[in-house]
Amino acid sequence: MPPTRAEDEDAQFGFANIPFGVVSTDDDQTPQIATRLFGHVFKLPTLIRKGLLGSLEEETRSALLKHRQVRELLQTVLRRHQDDDVAPCAIATTRVTYHLPVTVGDFSDFSCSEDHVLNAGEAVTGVRQLPPGFPYFPVGYGGRCSSIVPPGTSIQRPLGQFRASEGVMFGASHAVDFELEMACIIGRPSSLGKPININDADEHIFGFVLLNDWSARDIQGLEMNPLGPFNGKSFGTSISPWIITADALEPFRVSGRIKEELPAPYLRSKRNTNHYAVQLNAEIEVHGARSMVCQSRCEWLYWSVSDMVAHHTINGCPLNAGDILATGTVSGNEVGSHGCLLEITKGGKEPLDLSKGVRRTYLEDGDVVRLTGWAGTPGTGEYVGFGLCYGQLRG
Numbered sequence: 001m002p003p004t005r006a007e008d009e010d011a012q013f014g015f016a017n018i019p020f021g022v023v024s025t026d027d028d029q030t031p032q033i034a035t036r037l038f039g040h041v042f043k044l045p046t047l048i049r050k051g052l053l054g055s056l057e058e059e060t061r062s063a064l065l066k067h068r069q070v071r072e073l074l075q076t077v078l079r080r081h082q083d084d085d086v087a088p089c090a091i092a093t094t095r096v097t098y099h100l101p102v103t104v105g106d107f108s109d110f111s112c113s114e115d116h117v118l119n120a121g122e123a124v125t126g127v128r129q130l131p132p133g134f135p136y137f138p139v140g141y142g143g144r145c146s147s148i149v150p151p152g153t154s155i156q157r158p159l160g161q162f163r164a165s166e167g168v169m170f171g172a173s174h175a176v177d178f179e180l181e182m183a184c185i186i187g188r189p190s191s192l193g194k195p196i197n198i199n200d201a202d203e204h205i206f207g208f209v210l211l212n213d214w215s216a217r218d219i220q221g222l223e224m225n226p227l228g229p230f231n232g233k234s235f236g237t238s239i240s241p242w243i244i245t246a247d248a249l250e251p252f253r254v255s256g257r258i259k260e261e262l263p264a265p266y267l268r269s270k271r272n273t274n275h276y277a278v279q280l281n282a283e284i285e286v287h288g289a290r291s292m293v294c295q296s297r298c299e300w301l302y303w304s305v306s307d308m309v310a311h312h313t314i315n316g317c318p319l320n321a322g323d324i325l326a327t328g329t330v331s332g333n334e335v336g337s338h339g340c341l342l343e344i345t346k347g348g349k350e351p352l353d354l355s356k357g358v359r360r361t362y363l364e365d366g367d368v369v370r371l372t373g374w375a376g377t378p379g380t381g382e383y384v385g386f387g388l389c390y391g392q393l394r395g
Contacts, residue, residue: 012385019242162218180339
């Protein structure tokens with residue numbers, strides 16, 4: 001089960017984690033780079049001013065992505081978190097406001113889950129069939145970074161055009177959905193015209209966040225043919241507050257699904273552990289009552305993050321520090337493992353029963369979507385969590 005109490009979430013941020021985020025406080029409203037240890041946040045500029053991080057200089061959010069060794073330095077310093085010189089730097093998580101953990105350059109969203117595309121296709125068309133390109137490469141589209149928001153930001157129900165019984169209508173979407181995703185943050189940029197070799201992809205990935213790509217299924221449905229998602233997707237994307245470094249997730253590498261088609265040479269990795277054993281859960285909260293609606297796992301993905309990086313750049317398109325590449329909805333093939341309402345309700349045809357007699361086909365105003373994710377086992381030294389990615393739909 002996902003953490004429901006503050007102390008449960010605190011356990012995900014032990015010494016094995018040491019993430020990076022951006023926070024402010026009531027007494028200092030300037031957003032600053034920070035890390036988290038259990039129930040406390042430590043601002044890096046404060047640690048630097050006190051001389052606790054040696055010669056490290058204050059960094060911008062994007063520049064920090066080039067310094068993966070900072071995590072190791074912080075682990076050393078924070079092991080003295082109860083010492084007189086470090087303890088005064090600790091800020092309770094209840095006192096901080098979270099901001100975007102990175103200055104986002106670009107945002108690309110992929111479709112890496114075979115189960116998702118089969119489930120979603122069946123919900124929309126009645127046919128369980130893969131898109132033509134899916135067996136050969138991770139299908140993706142260019143999203144909007146201007147509407148990526150930190151957790152807790154309300155999402156406005158979007159206006160747009162969609163099909164109705166009267167024909168094509170304009171108005172507020174009637175089919176707002178969530179998508180349970182994980183995303184990587186690019187730390188090392190690439191150059192125009194120079195693809196990233198799949199075996200070097202890990203060197204370009206700084207870390208990971210949870211991501212909810214809010215979707216208006218009715219608006220999306222009208223615009224998908226022939227060019228793909230646009231207004232149905234770009235109105236809001238929520239991410240979790242902490243970048244969990246690639247180094248923190250390294251112990252949780254696993255192999256993924258066997259490819260049904262032999263990939264093109266640029267998608268053939270020498271490494272067979274390009275996936276991560278990460279548990280992902282989604283809850284819908286209605287009037288304070290939470291209901292678990294999905295339990296899924298990242299290792300179920302057909303295409304890996306390394307595949308996304310290699311495919312994104314194979315045509316010469318460069319990646320910049322701060323770019324976000326998302327996996328698309330992470331789903332399984334069993335009831336309870338579907339990562340969006342489109343799949344769960346079969347396109348709105350089979351309502352979902354939530355707690356206290358509430359039913360949903362799609363989200364209603366006031367509903368809160370909560371995404372959680374973690375790797376490892378609670379109570380052990382290797383337990384790493386992402387924190388809470390959540391947002392409320394408003395009318």
